[in-house]
Structure formats: structure tokens, C-alpha cells
Amino acid sequence: MAELIKIYEENPNPKEIEKIVKVLKKGGLIIYPTDTVYGLGCDINNHTALEKIAQIKGIKLENANLSFICENLSNLSEYAKQIDNNTFKILKRNLPGPYTFILHGSNNLPSVFKKKKTVGIRVPNNSICQAIVSKLGNPIVSTSIKDEDEVVEYTTDPELIAEKWDKLVDIVVDGGFGDNVASTVIDLTEGEPEVIREGKGDLTL
Structure with a gap:
């Protein structure tokens, strides 16, 4: 049974954050x-x-395209290598924000991701997930939740999400209604930024 925990973005409750981090660990x-x-x-x-997570998505873990949710830019640079000045400026201008940046993976990646040459990295502009990652001390590996029949409420309403995912997850964090537009995905591995998926946000290059 998934526990539904209400947390307010304006002032995330440290006790609730700690509870979530214990479950993650x-x-x-x-x-x-x-x-x-x-x-x-x-x-x-x-x-x-x-x-x-790979099992839920029905894929092999080594083939999974999962994002790393980082707290900030310095946290991000531990898991990505070859961040040149131009790339760093793009990241700094747009993060935190609704973007997933594809970068070359570093040697600090967990062994299961070592064969992957690239990683998708996010620093969301949301104080709840920033507080969780900060307390955890390392990134959360993440994938967005989608509904097979594309019913909008399932991806945005935490109570409906909790009903649907009740037996698959341990905690659903209720941070209010979510958005129904995914992040914009930008590939920065070839020097010139390439938008792979148009999503939320107004990218500044």
C-alpha cells in the first residue's frame, strides 16, 4: 500500500522529507x-x-533511458563529463528549470549505467524534489509517469496517482496538481544544442 504524503512546495516539512529519504535508502x-x-x-x-523501475517499465535496466534528478549544477557535474564553457553557460542559464539535458556520462555513474555513454540530467525548479535530493545526498533516478489511456487526471492528480500506483510504489508525494507537459529534452553531447523533444519551458541558448 502506497502512503500518500502531503507536502507544500512553499515550505517542505523536514520530517516528511526525512521519512521519504529513509524509504529511498x-x-x-x-x-x-x-x-x-x-x-x-x-x-x-x-x-x-x-x-x-525497469520491471515496471517492462524493459531491461541497462536499456532504460532514465533521468538523474540533481540538486544543483555542482551535483550534476559529478555524473557528467566534458562540460565545456559553452555547455556550462547553457546549463546555468536554464537550470533549475523544466529541461532534461543529455550529456556524456562520467565514471561516477553506478555500474549498471557504465555502458551508457550519455545521461539525461534534470534540476527541476521544485522545492519538494530539491529538498528530497538534498537530504538524500545523491541524485534520484527518475522516469515520468504516463497513463496508457492518456487520461489527464491520472498524471496530474496525486490522489488518483496514488490509487493507480498503490501496489507498485511505497510513497506518493502529494505536492498539489502536477503539469501534463513533460520536460524539453536537449542533447548537448555534440557541442551544438539539439532539441530532441519539445516540452515545457522557453529554452535560452
């Missing part, structure tokens, strides 16, 4: 708000939890 899965759609996430360092 034990290998639990959470659904939580970002500055775009609600995300399904786990601790980047917990292999069992990563396998659970």
Missing part, C-alpha cells in the same frame, strides 16, 4: 512532483530499486 520507490509531470523515482545507488 531502503530501496523504496516514490512518485513525487517536479516542475513538469509527476515522476517515479528511486535512489541512484540502490540496484534493487533500479531493477524494480
